[in-house]
Amino acid sequence: MxxxxxxxxxxxxxxxxxxxxxxxxxxxxxxxxxxxxxxxxxxxxEDELRDLTGDRPTYALEAGAAKPISAILAAAKGAAPTGTQPGFVTLPDEPGKPVTVRLTAARPPGGERGAPQGGPGQQPGAQTPPQAAPQGPMGVLLIDPVSLAVVGSQTPGDGFLRTVHMLHANFLIRxxxxxxxxxxxxxxxxxxxxxxxxxxxxxxxxxxxxxxxxxxxxxxxxxxxxxxxxxxxxxxxxxxxxxxxxxxxxxxxxxxxxxxxxxARDLRAQVSVEPVKGAKPLDVDQVVELAVNVLPGATLRSVSPPARPNQAYRVGLAPAGHSHGAPMATVFVDPWAARVVEIRDPVRYSLGETLLAWQRPLHAGEGLGALWKWLVFxxxxxxxxxxxxxxxxxxxxxxxxxxxxxxxxxxxxxxxxxx
The missing domain is CATH 1.20.120 (Four Helix Bundle (Hemerythrin (Met), subunit A))
Structure with missing residues (x-):
């Protein structure tokens, strides 16, 4: 053989x-x-390129104590274009920068996402006819946290770098x-x-x-x-x-x-709450105070008012020593029961949750210092x-x-x- x-x-x-x-x-x-x-x-x-080209805007902001979130939302609502309303609020991570308020498509009366008082605007049982509306971000307002003046705005598609972002994220297909x-x-x-x-x-x-x-x-x-x-x-x-x-x-x-x-839990999932008929929900400032108190030493970074009455507020907090871009803690607050219903703290994440939470920072070159940023580049x-x-x-x-x-x-x- x-x-x-x-x-x-x-x-x-x-x-x-x-x-x-x-x-x-x-x-x-x-x-x-x-x-x-x-x-x-x-x-x-992106930041370095803006500095190099002189494209980074500068803002003449007033000095003083920042106004509460409710006042910022009210200012954003007053300045929002017709058909939009304030949604996600991002606070600056260093002095001298404005607050960023993301605009979303306006919802039918009774289901507003960003009511100035910060609470769900619809009592349980109220009925509103279904109404089609555009989904996703509708632009951004930049607001002076002290004077509440609108110091800038941006609509989807503005500028070269915004176009680059859309090309990288979705091939310019919305x-x-x-x-x-x-x-x-x-x-x-x-x-x-x-x-x-x-x-x-x-x-x-x-x-x-x-x-x-x-x-x-x-x-x-x-x-x-x-x-x-x-x-x-x-x-x-x-x-x-x-x-x-x-x-x-x-x-x-x-x-x-x-x-x-x-x-691992789904860290992107919203938390549901039970609206209480006849009860007055907490306003956004009370919600923020409740959330900040559960993580001493953390800094308020973002607030997402609920889109519907049966959703909790989502409050983002940066723990002490937090690196820019690293996963932040998220506190969910029930405005009807006036209590914290869930805390998602990276310190307490399981291995699976840690892996998932780090995917966006890893992709963007954030959270691990300058060396990682240049390696990703x-x-x-x-x-x-x-x-x-x-x-x-x-x-x-x-x-x-x-x-x-x-x-x-x-x-x-x-x-x-x-x-």
């Missing part, structure tokens, strides 16, 4: 198939993947399909990362060379060495940023997957580099193969003529 030697890995059918999948996925999707990388890098350094396209491009990046690692995996005795670019390398060898060496050194950051991007596009699906392995340069080196390898090999075929054909023609 004859013994057939096993084929080297690079001659096996599955390996060649994987190489072809990796090659053609990269070639077909190189332009949108390059777009994702470049726009991502721009957004990571419905859900745009975000899904971006999510599937992220899946393609993950697939390219995994398949690239398998293809790169060196043979015994070649490990040192696999991590470097050979001195004096040219042509296909140069592009192959660059593609492989840069890919392996950057693989971890590339996979982390790609996975977090997929999570942001498909949070429910990936959240369920993570929770199946590491039990550099990860956006990887798709262009991989596109150039990968396409160059394919083109040069194709060119060499055509030249060899032409030589073979000429040799055969010469042999036939000589006969």
């Amino acid at each position: 004859a013994i057939t030697a096993a084929k080297p890995q690079r001659q096996r059918l599955w390996f060649r198939t994987l190489q072809n999948i990796h090659l053609w996925t990269g070639l077909i999707l190189c332009l949108p993947l390059v777009m994702l990388g470049i726009t991502g890098s721009i957004l990571v350094l 419905d859900r399909s745009g975000r899904e396209i971006i999510g599937w491009l992220g899946v393609a990046m993950l697939a390219l990362g995994v398949s690239g690692l398998i293809i790169w995996w060196p043979r015994p005795g070649r490990w040192k060379a696999a991590f470097t670019v050979k001195a004096g390398a040219r042509g296909v060898r140069l592009h192959r060495d660059l593609h492989g060496a840069v890919g392996i050194w950057s693989l971890v950051i590339f996979m982390v940023v790609s996975f977090s991007g997929v999570y942001l596009a498909f949070p429910q699906t990936l959240g369920d997957g993570v929770s199946a392995i590491f039990p 550099l990860s956006g340069v990887l798709p262009p580099l991989f596109a150039v080196t990968g396409t160059a390898m394919w083109w040069l090999k194709r060119k060499a193969r055509k030249a060899k075929d032409a030589e073979r054909a000429a040799a055969l023609a010469g042999a036939a003529a000589a006969e």
